[in-house]
Amino acid sequence: MSQPSPSPSSTPFKFPTYHASYPPFFTLQPNTSTLTAQYRKWSRLIQRYCRHHRLYKLSLTSTIDSPLFKNTELKKRLSLQDARSVLEWMSRDEGGRRIEWVDQKGRVVDGRPREDTHDTCWVFWKRPEEWGDVIAAWVEETGQKGVVLTFYELVNGEGTRGEEFHGMDQELFRRALSTLVKRGKAQVFGGEGAEGTKFF
Amino acid sequence: MSARRGVGLSAFQNRSSLSTSYASHGASLRSAHLTSLQTQLSVFQSLLHNFALQHADTIKSNPTFRAEFARMCNAIGVDPLAGSNVKGKSAGGGKGIGSLWAKVLGGDVNDFYFxxxxxxxxxxRGSRGENGGLLGVEECKELVKRGRGIGGGMDVSDDDVLRAVKSLKPLGSGFSIVNVGSKQMIRSIPKELNTDQSTVLEAIQVLGYITCSMLEDNLGWDHARADTVIKDLLGDSLVWVDLQAPEAEYWSPAFMNDFED
Structure with a gap:
């Protein structure tokens, strides 16, 4: 179903027409039902953008001037505050929990979004459990159930080259595996740096 | 000679017999015509019937072909959509035909439109949040074409979409076709636009966007009037606002329809 995604920025990201040529897209709409539709569009766009560029985390202050939030041709931009609202919507249930705020140390932060604490977030174009499914499916397909595989092998090994999870963020990979452990589909052992896993 | 001159008394008798024979001949000609027309029509019907069955696949898959077929049916007073639930539009002579066609085409063409x-x-429904329930027929067609539903997209023409919307009528669903300017739009929320609102939407279609002062300058409206109309349209999700322009610009949501994501 999913072909290997292109490596970072090998092809330019193609923005949808409403981002390329529709100025109101960059102003959060005053009408609630329109706004919800707009949030949904932004959410999908951000996920697709991050997926294209293989971004797992996004920092608002460093992305706000990127083409994602700023259209130089139209001379329109999503303001920092509005971008934060979009992400905040994405972090909620109605947004499918597609992002998760973290602080500088990578710890998850909750509560109302504030300028000083809510800058960086995970962008889950695949949620950890979805990643888990992808990895489990690969193990199943390649007949490696019950085989001990190291983390390094799975993420960076030759065998997974071309797979979507090849070269993915270590921490996210760990989280993906832990969702599998929780569901009783895998077991993780070994210490930091030399962890291995076994799938059932 | 004398008969031809027709001046004698017998001429009266001749004349009356002549007119009766003319009349009877005329009647027989008429009936001959009628039967031949009836035969022609029934032959044509059966041919059309065969044609419809034979080309059912093409009718379903090729929008141009379908439009031509529909036009042909219309021309002889046959409504391909007049199914068992909708009484044939062609009243009188076409009554029998209407139900016949429902039977003939019911399985294929009717289903296509439903x-x-x-x-x-x-x-x-999917785009209601973006456009307030007013979707251009053109855009709708594109969305259906690129649809991600079961079975993928359908290749359809404007005409097909209009027919499909008409076929929803018996359900009382509130779906209707409205004309805004030169554009036909599908209204999926039963609400009437007032004249001012229509005017503004029309202007947006032509100009791309509108501002309060554009309305004031071009239509001679006072500020309150322009402001109210725009607020109403915003409230109904029928326009989107761009606040990063020198003056707030109001855009049509038609651009939002993009299934690239």
Whole structure:
């Protein structure tokens, strides 16, 4: 179903027409039902953008001037505050929990979004459990159930080259595996740096 | 000679017999015509019947072909959509034909339009948040074409979409076709636009966007009037606002329909 995604920025990201040529897209709409539709569009766009560029985390202050939030041709931009609202919507249930705020140390932060604490977030174009499914499916397909595989092998090994999870963020990979452990589909052992896993 | 001159008394008798024979001949000609026309029509019907059955696949898959077929049916007073639930439009002479056609085409062509109608409803509902329930026929067609539903997109023409929306009528669903300017739009929320609102939407179609002062300058409206109309349209999700322009600009949501994601 999913072909290997292109490596970072090998092809330019193609923005949808409403981002390329529709100025109101960059102003959060005053009408609630329109706004919800707009949030949904932004959410999908951000996920697709991050997926294209293989971004797992996004920092608002460093992305706000990127083409994602700023259209130089139209001379329109999503303001920092509005971008934060979009992400905040994405972090909620109605947004499918597609992002998760973290602080500088990578710890998850909750509560109302504030300028000083809510800058960086995970962008889950695949949620950890979805990643888990992808990895489990690969193990199943390649007949490696019950085989001990190291983390390094799975993420960076030759065998997974071309797979979507090849070269993915270590921490996210760990989280993906832990969702599998929780569901009783895998077991993780070994210490930091030399962890291995076994799938059932 | 004398008979031809017709001046004698017998001429009266001749004349009356002549007119009766003319009349009877005329009647027989008329009936001959009628029977031959009836035969022609029935032959044509059966041919059309065969044609419809034979080309059912093409009718379903090729929008141009379908439009031509529909036009042909219309021309002889046959409505391909007049199914068992909708009484044939062609009253009188076409009554028998209407039901016949429902039987002939029911399985294929009717289903096609009902299926399309379901897609149209899906598309309208799906985009309601963005466009306030007013979707251009053109855009709807594109969305149906690129649809991601079961069975993928359907290749349809404007005409098909219009028919599909019409076929929803018996359901009392509130789906209707409205004309805004030169554009036909599908209204999926039963609400009337007032004249001012229509005017503004029309202007947006032509100019791309509108501002309060544009309305004031071009239509001679006072500020309150322009402001109210725009607020109403915003409230109904029928326009989107761009606040990063020198003066707030109001845009049509038609651009939002993009299934690239």
């Amino acid at each position: 299926e399309l109608a379901v897609r149209v409803v899906e598309v309208c």
